[in-house]
Amino acid sequence: PKPITKVNGSGMHLHISLWTPPTHHPPASRAPNGKNLFFKNEKDPLSDLAKGYITGLIKYGKEIQPVLNQWINSYKRLIPGYEAPTYLAWGQRNRSAYIRIPQYQKGRERSTRIELRSPDPACNIYLGLAIIQAAGIKGIKEKLPFPPVVEEDIFEMTIEERKRRKIDTLSKNLKEALGHFQKSDLVKKTLTDHLFKKFVANKEYEWSLYKKNVKEGFEQQVSDY
Numbered sequence: 001p002k003p004i005t006k007v008n009g010s011g012m013h014l015h016i017s018l019w020t021p022p023t024h025h026p027p028a029s030r031a032p033n034g035k036n037l038f039f040k041n042e043k044d045p046l047s048d049l050a051k052g053y054i055t056g057l058i059k060y061g062k063e064i065q066p067v068l069n070q071w072i073n074s075y076k077r078l079i080p081g082y083e084a085p086t087y088l089a090w091g092q093r094n095r096s097a098y099i100r101i102p103q104y105q106k107g108r109e110r111s112t113r114i115e116l117r118s119p120d121p122a123c124n125i126y127l128g129l130a131i132i133q134a135a136g137i138k139g140i141k142e143k144l145p146f147p148p149v150v151e152e153d154i155f156e157m158t159i160e161e162r163k164r165r166k167i168d169t170l171s172k173n174l175k176e177a178l179g180h181f182q183k184s185d186l187v188k189k190t191l192t193d194h195l196f197k198k199f200v201a202n203k204e205y206e207w208s209l210y211k212k213n214v215k216e217g218f219e220q221q222v223s224d225y
Contacts, residue, residue: 063183075172
């Protein structure tokens with residue numbers, strides 16, 4: 001995710017939308033005819049379902065982070081100033097936010113979606129999609145207030161301003177992220193007990209090796225993988 005210091009890391013941004021099942025399966029050259037459940041109307045493109053999904057991802061962002069950013073090196077990408085998200089917020093044109101909503105274009109309701117910007121290529125895509133879906137759907141079911149849009153550069157905000165606007169941060173390292181992960185009922189239910197315990201044990205072992213390591217080179221960090 002972050003092989004070179006002072007250069008933007010490699011993200012794996014995920015573009016997400018929920019659809020009704022198609023009533024027929026067309027040739028590969030044409031899209032299926034299901035309905036995009038994230039689209040509301042042209043004046044207000046985001047549906048309540050989409051807003052609930054976003055709210056869930058923001059609320060549970062810290063808890064699911066070790067699956068989406070599972071290497072120690074992953075957290076070297078998630079630092080201010082390198083076009084990677086560090087704050088749990090959403091915006092439309094804001095590339096400092098955790099979630100971005102690509103601009104809606106008239107007549108293209110099928111393209112209404114959210115862009116989750118924190119995952120990186122080290123993520124296990126199967127576990128990642130499972131945990132994202134669980135957080136998003138839980139947000140829909142909980143019907144919590146939709147957080148306000150943030151279009152300002154969050155990196156430039158003071159700590160006091162972020163607190164006033166209730167903008168939380170992602171974890172700064174794997175150890176911190178595991179602390180939230182281990183307390184999460186959502187994660188335990190989604191991964192099941194066996195996989196949850198194995199994942200935690202594996203990451204705690206990685207962290208213990210990192211704490212003992214005196215070499216700082218990228219090659220040393222990724223050699224075990």
